[in-house]
Amino acid sequence: MLEVIDLEVRYGSIAAVKGIRFSVAPGALATLLGANGAGKSSTLLAIAGALPVAKGKILFDGVDVTGKKPEQMVQAGLAMVPETRDVFPDLTVDENLRLGAYTRLRDKSGVASDRERLFALFPRLQERKEQAAGTLSGGEQQMLVIARAMMARPKVLLLDEPSLGLAPVVVDQLFAMIAELKALGTTILLVEQNATKALQVADSAFVLRQGKIATEGRASDIAARQDLNALYLGGGM
Amino acid sequence: MTTVIQFLIDVLSLGGAYALMALGLVIVYGILRLVNFAYGELIMIAGYVLYLMSGSGLPWLVMAFMGVLAAIATGIATDYIAFRPVRAKSVTAVLITSFAFSTLLQNAALLLVSPRPRPIPLPDLFSTTVEFLGVVTPARNLITILAAFILLSLFLFVMRYTIIGLAMRAAATNFRMARMLGVPANLVISSAFAISGLLAGVASLLWLGRIGSVVPGVGLEPLLIAFIATVLGGMRSLEGAVLGGFLLAFIDTGLNYLLPQDLLKFRDAFTFSFVILVLLWRPQGLIKGPASGDRT
Numbered sequence: 001m002l003e004v005i006d007l008e009v010r011y012g013s014i015a016a017v018k019g020i021r022f023s024v025a026p027g028a029l030a031t032l033l034g035a036n037g038a039g040k041s042s043t044l045l046a047i048a049g050a051l052p053v054a055k056g057k058i059l060f061d062g063v064d065v066t067g068k069k070p071e072q073m074v075q076a077g078l079a080m081v082p083e084t085r086d087v088f089p090d091l092t093v094d095e096n097l098r099l100g101a102y103t104r105l106r107d108k109s110g111v112a113s114d115r116e117r118l119f120a121l122f123p124r125l126q127e128r129k130e131q132a133a134g135t136l137s138g139g140e141q142q143m144l145v146i147a148r149a150m151m152a153r154p155k156v157l158l159l160d161e162p163s164l165g166l167a168p169v170v171v172d173q174l175f176a177m178i179a180e181l182k183a184l185g186t187t188i189l190l191v192e193q194n195a196t197k198a199l200q201v202a203d204s205a206f207v208l209r210q211g212k213i214a215t216e217g218r219a220s221d222i223a224a225r226q227d228l229n230a231l232y233l234g235g236g237m
Numbered sequence: 238m239t240t241v242i243q244f245l246i247d248v249l250s251l252g253g254a255y256a257l258m259a260l261g262l263v264i265v266y267g268i269l270r271l272v273n274f275a276y277g278e279l280i281m282i283a284g285y286v287l288y289l290m291s292g293s294g295l296p297w298l299v300m301a302f303m304g305v306l307a308a309i310a311t312g313i314a315t316d317y318i319a320f321r322p323v324r325a326k327s328v329t330a331v332l333i334t335s336f337a338f339s340t341l342l343q344n345a346a347l348l349l350v351s352p353r354p355r356p357i358p359l360p361d362l363f364s365t366t367v368e369f370l371g372v373v374t375p376a377r378n379l380i381t382i383l384a385a386f387i388l389l390s391l392f393l394f395v396m397r398y399t400i401i402g403l404a405m406r407a408a409a410t411n412f413r414m415a416r417m418l419g420v421p422a423n424l425v426i427s428s429a430f431a432i433s434g435l436l437a438g439v440a441s442l443l444w445l446g447r448i449g450s451v452v453p454g455v456g457l458e459p460l461l462i463a464f465i466a467t468v469l470g471g472m473r474s475l476e477g478a479v480l481g482g483f484l485l486a487f488i489d490t491g492l493n494y495l496l497p498q499d500l501l502k503f504r505d506a507f508t509f510s511f512v513i514l515v516l517l518w519r520p521q522g523l524i525k526g527p528a529s530g531d532r533t
Contacts, residue, residue, distance in 0.1 A: 048417060074419030086414035088407045099407050103419035105400060152419060
């Protein structure tokens with residue numbers, strides 16, 4: 001579904017991602033783990049077209065999409081939720097969701113039914129649909145950006161650190177929801193600092209260290225490794 | 238009582254024109270964080286189109302429509318010529334290209350028409366006076382109020398209820414996120430320039446209707462007015478631009494009424510002093526507008 005081949009991302013002369021290769025199968029949930037600055041977010045942004053690709057290729061559904069603009073990627077069926085949790089604070093919850101469906105202007109009935117489905121999944125959002133998104137709590141805003149991305153009915157969803165800064169009980173709800181989205185058939189690539197949680201819902205995992213893949217495998221195998229923390233930090237190989 | 242009504246009509250009609258000018262400037266600034274210094278030329282172009290068509294014998298409304306259309310086309314051309322090629326490079330580059338485009342248009346008018354003022358055709362209604370609520374006032378003042386009211390309502394409707402309006406509001410807060418939802422950057426920016434042209438075109442009819450003629454440099458004052466009104470109201474906020482326009486008109490008109498005859502020629506100095514006072518009190522402008530946001 002999604003294939004990343006020898007991807008390199010640079011900020012000026014500094015390489016943040018130094019040639020990584022991985023793929024996510026249709027309907028699977030893969031997670032990218034790693035410490036701060038390992039290149040996880042840069043990888044996601046490059047896939048979404050929001051950062052230029054210095055080298056390498058990105059294949060989406062078998063098609064080369066390297067160098068496409070972010071709006072073209074959404075059109076192709078790939079939505080991203082950045083870690084900055086960017087709701088449009090002055091727009092209402094409902095207006096945020098309408099924008100999420102920007103690529104489906106002609107599919108009015110489909111959009112309406114997706115909105116109902118997402119409201120069923122996130123009842124808090126329905127209660128607050130007329131409220132300005134900036135007045136929501138951090139957890140609600142995270143729900144909103146995920147719901148908003150889902151309004152595009154993406155084939156692949158990229159989630160960047162969705163649990164960042166949320167209370168533990170909200171994190172539990174969030175991961176329950178991510179599992180639910182996966183059950184609905186969405187292919188998901190999840191970047192997380194909370195490795196334990198991420199590995200519980202993921203099928204496969206890739207551990208990034210300093211811009212390279214340090215190790216990869218089935219999520220359950222990675223979770224079973226005693227040296228996971230060491231892998232992150234570079235001591236255990 | 239009649240003085241109060243007279244004053245209100247003056248403030249609302251001048252403020253309506255100011256608000257349209259300010260809104261046209263801020264719609265582009267909100268999204269790109271760049272001031273379009275060729276904005277005044279949109280007003281000039283509409284005026285010259287009217288002048289060039291004055292012998293055509295077409296109904297005035299058709300000529301006015303063509304003038305507004307020319308302003309819209311020039312607005313979109315500004316995007317393609319001055320902004321798009323350098324938008325992603327640097328703020329300074331766009332500053333210079335938009336100045337250059339402004340100079341280019343002014344010189345084209347100098348060269349192709351004349352440096353002298355040219356009369357623009359106006360319907361008789363613009364030069365008649367009417368009695369309204371016991372006050373005798375030029376009909377164009379009431380036309381201005383009505384036109385501003387209609388256009389501002391239309392603008393409000395578009396921004397609040399249409400998907401492109403929502404996309405523009407979203408892009409004004411966080412352009413990158415809007416693009417990551419599939420909102421095409423170029424479409425949003427071109428739409429903003431087109432709306433800017435529409436507002437400038439209508440403002441041009443109302444503004445030049447007061448002056449009666451057009452010169453190549455006629456756009457400078459509206460640009461200045463629009464700029465001051467938006468700074469006053471808050472550069473980041475559409476409501477602020479409208480509020481700033483009416484407030485500036487209130488200050489201007491108030492001074493016109495209050496200042497003795499021999500101080501009247503210094504009116505702008507008084508106006509600017511007021512503006513400075515307001516900005517000392519609220520450096521962000523009256524309405525702060527949405528926080529943060531990246532360019533392109």
